[in-house]
Amino acid sequence: MFLEGIDGEEALAWAKERSQRCVDKLDPATLSALTTRLQDGLDTDARIPMPRRRGERLFNFWRDAAHPRGVWRTCTFSEYSSDTPDWQVLIDLDELAETEQENWVWKGAHVRSPEYDRALIRLSRGGADATVIREFDLGTGQFVRDGFHIPEAKTDVSWVDIDTLLVGTDMGADTLTDSGYPAHVYRWRRGTNLGEATLEFSGERSDVAVGGWHDTMPGYERTFYHRSIDFYRSDTFLATPTGPVRLDVPEDCSVSIFRQWIFLNPRTSCFDIPAGGLGCQLFDAFLSGDRNFHQVFTPTARTSLQGLNFTHNYLVLTVLDNVTTRISYAPIDTPWAPQRPLKDIGASTARVAGTSPLRDDEIWLTYETFTEPTQLLHGQVGGDITPIKTAPELFDARGIETRQHWATSSDGTAIPYFITGRFPEEGELARPTLVHAYGGFEVSLLPGYYATRGISWLEAGNYFVEANLRGGGEFGPDWHAQVVKTNRYKVWEDHRAVLEDLTQRGYTTREQLGIRGGSNGGLLTAGALVQYPELFGAAVIQVPLTDMLRYHTMSAGASWMAEYGNPDDPQERAAIMTWSPLHNVDKQRTYPPALVTTSTRDDRVHPAHARLFAAALEDALQPVDYFENTEGGHAGAANNAQVAKMEALIYTWLGQQLQASTLSNR
Known part of the structure; x- marks a missing residue:
């Protein structure tokens, strides 16, 4: 038809x-x-500019009446804490779209860590999921001439180092899954054409998607590959000198790896971790065959794990209890220790808006209700956490x-x-x-x-x-x-x-x-x-x-x-x-x-x-x-x-x- x-x-x-x-x-x-x-409400300058910390600077994407497509901008924490931050505009999307005669819609920036010197910018034509990816120099505030550039596709990408990317994208025949996502992972080196990138890992065409990422945590640098077999089953592989090694966990189990730990969140019980629970084990011990996991979170009929975050010294868990949020934490050295409540937030919705695990125990939180506007809190896990900005009341909730x-x-x-x-x-x-x-x-x-x-x-x-x-x-x-x-x-x-x-x-x-x-x-x-x-x-x-x-x-x-x-x-x-x-x-x-x-x-x-x-x-x-x-x-x-x-x-x-x-x- x-x-x-x-x-x-x-x-x-x-x-x-x-x-x-x-x-x-x-x-x-x-x-x-x-x-x-x-x-007027959507464009008001009184909104909270939600920050993302990258190193010593905060970044924010902002739309308003003067910038309908938006600007990507940055400032320091001290500037952000003031009532009128001195933002440095890095990319004016309206200006870029007009110059290039493209209907650009912002889809995000992937900043290289821990150096925080370059970013991969995602631009969508008209808001589609498929994006064009371009390299941006945070030092000069300019797109990198002859830098990394990936044509429009549903692309998966990760920094390895300043000159190397892991890329999954449309490379021609038989390189996408039946769902239209990448089926292979390539290693692409600066100065070469994308078509010359080296094949690193392959999934199946029937998979949902295949991707790769490089862990840049100092002292724990590792490369992983991921096969999404379907929406709820996946395989994770560790890159080794002799080839990818599949992590021996059930396909319906979510895997998170942070420094020395592997965390498992299974959909059906495994290794004595209940369905919906969270267990942890030393990663090296797990690779050696040890399957004795510590119990970090055990759900009940009315509680569920919603989020897992890390700071430098702590594990932070977000849990729903009868559809009300509570956030707690434990030392990263003993994640199974009794959880401590992070902050009494009452019957509202709280979310972890950001952490800085490479830096310290900084945490950003938001909380809100159906009638109370969003409040942004900032502080240190284990220390003070205080409100830093509050969104305006935009309707009469009396x-x-x-x-x-x-x-x-x-x-x-x-x-x-x-x-x-x-x-x-x-x-x-x-x-x-x-x-x-x-x-x-x-x-x-x-x-x-x-x-x-x-x-x-x-x-x-x-x-x-x-x-x-x-x-x-x-x-x-x-x-x-x-x-x-x-x-x-x-x-x-x-x-x-x-x-x-x-x-x-x-x-x-x-x-x-x-x-x-x-x-x-x-x-x-x-x-x-x-x-x-x-x-x-x-x-x-x-x-x-x-x-x-x-x-x-x-x-x-x-x-x-x-x-x-x-x-x-x-x-x-x-x-x-x-x-x-x-x-x-x-x-x-x-x-x-x-x-x-x-x-x-x-x-x-x-x-x-x-x-x-x-x-x-x-x-x-x-x-x-x-x-x-x-x-x-x-x-x-x-x-x-x-x-x-x-x-x-x-x-x-x-x-x-x-x-x-x-x-x-x-």
Whole structure:
């Protein structure tokens, strides 16, 4: 079908016409006012410029009204600590894009350590995952003439030394996996052509991706290779003079190596480490055959390991306890010692924003709630940690509270969710309510302060719900494993249970209830639309997967078969057929209105998923609106202006469908 051609003239005309039709249906005054307010919030100079320390300097990427594409800049810690840091701009992306006549979108910088003298800059055309990589000299503040340059591809790269890279990229025929990622690792030396790089390691074409990295920790310099067999199974290899040696750990076990230690986080128990736990052993002893691991973290039914970080002298763990964060630490010399709490952060979401293990015990933390803006803290593990910057309050949160409830899924599993809003002390409890959910890939949904949501939805008196469905990582690997492949249908049972619980508790009604999700969450909301349309009043379906009988042949789809199943396997195909949204559109049922969105430049989830689903709903005479952004990649937007436009469009559309309070009638 013509809609499957990403840049086909007919497909783009179809998308443009429907996108304009969608905008024309919205109240222009509300849309314009909300877009302006959202962009003002996104561009405000009062935001926290989140830093990354590299040596003695801090680096930050920043977008604002004057720099919509953004600037990469640097300053010292003392300058950063002031109210008005003296930033040195290294790369002005707007200037670069204009000079080169390219639609550049920033995708990050890989700074060489421990020298911190060069960086590999990733630039994307229009926000796609594929990037161009260029070498940048931090001393001169210029791109290196005739330096390392890797053409547009989904590239994996690591510094070995000033003149050597480990590279996995598109080198021609048979160099990519079926998922479109590198299948080989090459050693590329300065002064030679990329095509002359030496092959170091190879995986299989059926792998998701293959990569290599060089550990630059002084005294522990080592090279490793990694095969992602599927999304949850992998092999790690150590480079030796006689060739790569596979580390003898189960394929479903995550491996972290820091200085003298190897840490294992298995999905199923191994070496007496429980599933979801963390164990450690001396790396040299492990290589010699010792499998006696120390227990560092043991999960419970309601706790899960979310993060592992290191400073010079400490191991730092981030754990979820009933979907609330706690961070603790132990000496790196005895990581199994009893953990000490890092800081009392209460019932909020805390994250480790950065450490400097090559330097000292510095740590950067953020914490936030649904109604409290992000606060950035800085200090030393084992010492003082104090607030250094606080984000502005961008919406009126007075009287807004958060409650946690548990719904009961069809098989009896308790499903937690947070609901946030102004709860009346008396009178009618029901309000327009928006439910966001994801339910996949071990992604944990945590409380967070989002100005776009607060301005567009919460401030007006509506409710917002974050649902922690199975498939996420909130309660460890089993919480995810219960709903993969042929058990995928349970995600919708969990979602349905939350929707029913909300109406049973009186928070909302079917007509006032909206659902929203993107990517895998877009699959969730598209599936909800065709499975239980009678439970809600509107659905927002962003960058979704919908054609689940062919998803593994489109863009990066082959990499997700461990999650959804293989459509070429008869048993798994039969299961997928029961919930694939595109194949279950029904002309005989009545669906609530749906808004389907995507990006032309999305090279992760093919835009045909969204196009074909919207077209199928049209053919079935179901109410559907469609919007396709020509930029933005899988994120759906490439800059603050596009984010503001997209969020204003979604919330204005929701307000009209659910008769919710909006900016124009507060």
